[in-house]
Amino acid sequence: MELAKTRYLVLAAIMGLVLWSCASIGSPEGGPIDYTPPRVVKTSPEQGALRVNKNKVEITFDEFIALKDQQKKVVISPVQREMPVVRSQGKKVTVEFRDTLLPNTTYCIDFSDAIEDFNEGNPLEGYSFAFSTGDSIDSLAVSGIVLRARDLEPMQSVVVGLHSNLDDSALTRLPLERIGRTNDRGQFTIRNLRPGRYHIFALSDVDGDYRMARTEDMAFLDEVIVPSVSQYTSVDTIFSFDRKVDSVYTATHTDFLPNNLLLNMFNENYKPQYLKTTNRLANNKLHVLMGAPADTLPTLRILAPLQHQPDWYRLERREQNDSLVYWITDSALIKSDSIVVELTYLRTDSTDHLTAKTDTVIFAQRKTGAQLKQENQERKEREQLAKRMKQLQEKREKALAKGKDLDEGELEELREGSKPQEPRLKMEVAKSGDLDVGDSIGLKFEVPIAHIDPAGVHLELKRDSLWVPMPNVPPMELASELSPLRYNLPLTLMPDSTYRLTVDTLAVTSVYGITSDPLVKEFKVRGLEEYANLYFTVNVRDSAFAELLDGTERVTHKVPVKNGAFEILNILPGNYYVRLTIDRNANGVWDTGNYSRHEQPEEVYYYPKRLNLRKNWDVDETWNIYETPVDLQKPEAIKKNRPTGSRNKLQKRDTRDNNGEEEEEDEFNSKGFGTNAYSGNKYQDYQNKRRARR
Numbered sequence: 001m002e003l004a005k006t007r008y009l010v011l012a013a014i015m016g017l018v019l020w021s022c023a024s025i026g027s028p029e030g031g032p033i034d035y036t037p038p039r040v041v042k043t044s045p046e047q048g049a050l051r052v053n054k055n056k057v058e059i060t061f062d063e064f065i066a067l068k069d070q071q072k073k074v075v076i077s078p079v080q081r082e083m084p085v086v087r088s089q090g091k092k093v094t095v096e097f098r099d100t101l102l103p104n105t106t107y108c109i110d111f112s113d114a115i116e117d118f119n120e121g122n123p124l125e126g127y128s129f130a131f132s133t134g135d136s137i138d139s140l141a142v143s144g145i146v147l148r149a150r151d152l153e154p155m156q157s158v159v160v161g162l163h164s165n166l167d168d169s170a171l172t173r174l175p176l177e178r179i180g181r182t183n184d185r186g187q188f189t190i191r192n193l194r195p196g197r198y199h200i201f202a203l204s205d206v207d208g209d210y211r212m213a214r215t216e217d218m219a220f221l222d223e224v225i226v227p228s229v230s231q232y233t234s235v236d237t238i239f240s241f242d243r244k245v246d247s248v249y250t251a252t253h254t255d256f257l258p259n260n261l262l263l264n265m266f267n268e269n270y271k272p273q274y275l276k277t278t279n280r281l282a283n284n285k286l287h288v289l290m291g292a293p294a295d296t297l298p299t300l301r302i303l304a305p306l307q308h309q310p311d312w313y314r315l316e317r318r319e320q321n322d323s324l325v326y327w328i329t330d331s332a333l334i335k336s337d338s339i340v341v342e343l344t345y346l347r348t349d350s351t352d353h354l355t356a357k358t359d360t361v362i363f364a365q366r367k368t369g370a371q372l373k374q375e376n377q378e379r380k381e382r383e384q385l386a387k388r389m390k391q392l393q394e395k396r397e398k399a400l401a402k403g404k405d406l407d408e409g410e411l412e413e414l415r416e417g418s419k420p421q422e423p424r425l426k427m428e429v430a431k432s433g434d435l436d437v438g439d440s441i442g443l444k445f446e447v448p449i450a451h452i453d454p455a456g457v458h459l460e461l462k463r464d465s466l467w468v469p470m471p472n473v474p475p476m477e478l479a480s481e482l483s484p485l486r487y488n489l490p491l492t493l494m495p496d497s498t499y500r501l502t503v504d505t506l507a508v509t510s511v512y513g514i515t516s517d518p519l520v521k522e523f524k525v526r527g528l529e530e531y532a533n534l535y536f537t538v539n540v541r542d543s544a545f546a547e548l549l550d551g552t553e554r555v556t557h558k559v560p561v562k563n564g565a566f567e568i569l570n571i572l573p574g575n576y577y578v579r580l581t582i583d584r585n586a587n588g589v590w591d592t593g594n595y596s597r598h599e600q601p602e603e604v605y606y607y608p609k610r611l612n613l614r615k616n617w618d619v620d621e622t623w624n625i626y627e628t629p630v631d632l633q634k635p636e637a638i639k640k641n642r643p644t645g646s647r648n649k650l651q652k653r654d655t656r657d658n659n660g661e662e663e664e665e666d667e668f669n670s671k672g673f674g675t676n677a678y679s680g681n682k683y684q685d686y687q688n689k690r691r692a693r694r
Helices: 001-024 329-335 369-402 407-418 684-693
Strands: 040-044 055-059 065-067 073-076 085-089 092-096 108-111 115-117 127-132 140-148 157-164 178-181 187-195 198-205 218-220 228-239 245-257 262-264 275-282 285-290 300-304 313-319 323-328 338-348 354-364 427-429 442-445 449-452 457-463 466-469 479-481 482-488 497-504 508-510 519-523 534-536 546-551 555-561 565-571 576-580 604-606 611-613 618-623
Touching: 055 127, 065 085, 073 178, 108 178, 108 187, 127 187, 140 157, 157 187, 178 187, 198 262, 198 604, 275 354, 285 338, 323 576, 369 407, 427 519, 442 508, 449 482, 482 576, 534 546, 534 576, 534 611, 546 565, 555 565, 565 576
Parallel strands: 140 245, 140 262, 534 618
Antiparallel strands: 040 055, 055 092, 065 115, 073 108, 085 092, 108 127, 140 187, 157 178, 157 198, 198 218, 218 262, 228 245, 275 285, 285 323, 300 338, 313 323, 338 354, 427 442, 442 482, 449 508, 457 466, 457 497, 479 482, 497 519, 534 565, 546 555, 546 576, 576 604, 576 611
């Protein structure tokens, strides 16, 4: 009896523990993170179906899905006049065609990476669906990559398409026939092509008409593309746990060619030339704004007032000659309420040629709100000063009547306030603080300058603690023909030295007769040991130039490439990158392409490594510009168009080198189109080597 009672108590305790455990409140453990994209389980019609006559496609997946940026990413071939309706609901994507389906035609719906699972956002990359309204389905494909020619940025979500009409005018007259769209790495595939000969293009297609507009970004290849198929076999070996051969399989693979197309995207920078705006910025400033850069300056002839000086202005302009400021130096014109000008300039006509055009323009005085506010403030200050001077004068008269006078502070205030207020020319140094080797000492002014007296400009060099006058200081000269407001001392400054610039009172006179106040400023020039120097040997014999870039891709230095080498000297410590441009016309700037003249943009290459430059370092590098595939050359740290997220969330890699410095990471674990040298069509050697390995 006692034993039974004990068993009962033990059983009751166990049941109590179980019930307490079940009733306890806690957070349920989550399952493993989902890294897999959605999987297609059913389609209607079936993938690759023939003789399809219904205008609706349904694709069902194994999990809930979402469509991301479908208007930008989903493309349909052939091009539709009225865009189909693409939507998602639950586990299903539907595409409903609004155009009537064409007979004997293969349709391809390319989703790119627009389909992703609802919870984790894992994209289904490169998915496409195809069907045919005829008895056969076209199955060829071409692929490649689109990069921006100027800086090798992957061009994301741009349209890539084919024309079987090989006339140059087809791109501007007709919409592209078969299209694809680049993914977030700039890669594209155009699928379900019929055999034939094609021209290939890439378009930003801002207006959505699948035709080229000269203002849009575009890319083209001159060679004719002929889609084809190549098959090859590979042998795979499976080993047992004891490292013995278990079985050997021979597999047949299919390549759709060409799959190595490189499209360099550019903008022709086409802007029709016209007179955009004219206005009078101030009484002494006329502004002419053109619609596009120009090689030729407009001419201005004063019609009214008739009495004026022949040399009536100083010109300030942008390098492209599209923004022009005429500083009026004639006092009669400055005082005139309106100036009538005959303006002759070049304008683009209806035939896309530049022709001379003459307009009559009236520049009337129109004061802005800021100008009126400033004038009102200056008037109030003058009134307050006059009132104060009157008070002090009356106070002094009363004090003198009693045999006294104002205190010294009030007397000084009265003396200064009674002086006529002459305007002074404002000037300041062009660059303050430490100067770099190669810099000049410069001044900038608020208005154009008529004269700088060399005798009133002094430069001294500090030796120990003494200032020693510099002999034979050259006169100051314009820093650039673009602006009459900046002047430099044309003098080579010594490294690791300190200078003092002194400009005497009245040494500088503006075109309006206003003179300057005195100026005293010290400058320290950095020593050579504070810089790094960079020396490159490069396999380039053509005309070329190299640019040193900082972490924002701003150009800090630019040098020519001579005899397969270039050097960049006196670089401040920091992280830098190098870009090289093949300068075909040797004009020292990167030139864009032109479709009508069949001109490709000038080729650009990036040194694929970051350069960590330190003080007092000389760095020597050898660079084969063809060694790294062009799509992998630009370092990730300065790349702007990156994929939206990491494609390998499970893998974390240590990116530090032996010195503790961070190395550039191949974020996408990509091998590009090749890992060795290439030439001509930059991916062709990769394909040849791949075939050789088979």
